[in-house]
Amino acid sequence: MDECVFCKIIKGELPTSKVYEDDEFVAFGDINPKAPVHVLVVPKIHIEVNQLTEAVAGKWLMTSGVVAKNLGISQAYQLKIHVGKGAGQEVDHVHMHVLGGWREEV
Numbered sequence: 424m425d426e427c428v429f430c431k432i433i434k435g436e437l438p439t440s441k442v443y444e445d446d447e448f449v450a451f452g453d454i455n456p457k458a459p460v461h462v463l464v465v466p467k468i469h470i471e472v473n474q475l476t477e478a479v480a481g482k483w484l485m486t487s488g489v490v491a492k493n494l495g496i497s498q499a500y501q502l503k504i505h506v507g508k509g510a511g512q513e514v515d516h517v518h519m520h521v522l523g524g525w526r527e528e529v
């Protein structure tokens with residue numbers, strides 16, 4: 424079975440544009456961005472949605488907010504999780520999409 428693409432990124436086996444890293448999470452640019460800023464916040468251990476714990480989910484959410492703040496988009500951003508192929512999920516390793524950077528409209 425092919426190894427998970429995000430595990431390869433985390434191990435440094437694939438190139439990426441890393442924007443954040445701590446002991447438990449990494450964030451890097453989405454290869455096919457859907458917004459001016461589009462990064463993925465990913466736990467370093469390979470877990471899938473049905474394996475999430477409250478502790479990991481809580482840190483993952485808070486870390487996603489820190490990443491948005493570090494990227495200067497904390498005034499307006501989206502956090503998205505695709506669950507299931509029918510919802511567009513391509514990669515099983517859990518990942519939070521952080522999208523933002525649109526022109527201010529108000």
Ligand code: AMP
Pocket residue numbers: 428437439452453454455456463504505511512513514515
């Ligand atoms: P999802 O549809 O929620 O599973 O999202 C998977 C995301 O991973 C998509 O937005 C892809 O563009 C992105 N992606 C796939 N391979 C890579 C890669 N090597 N580097 C960065 N992003 C990737």
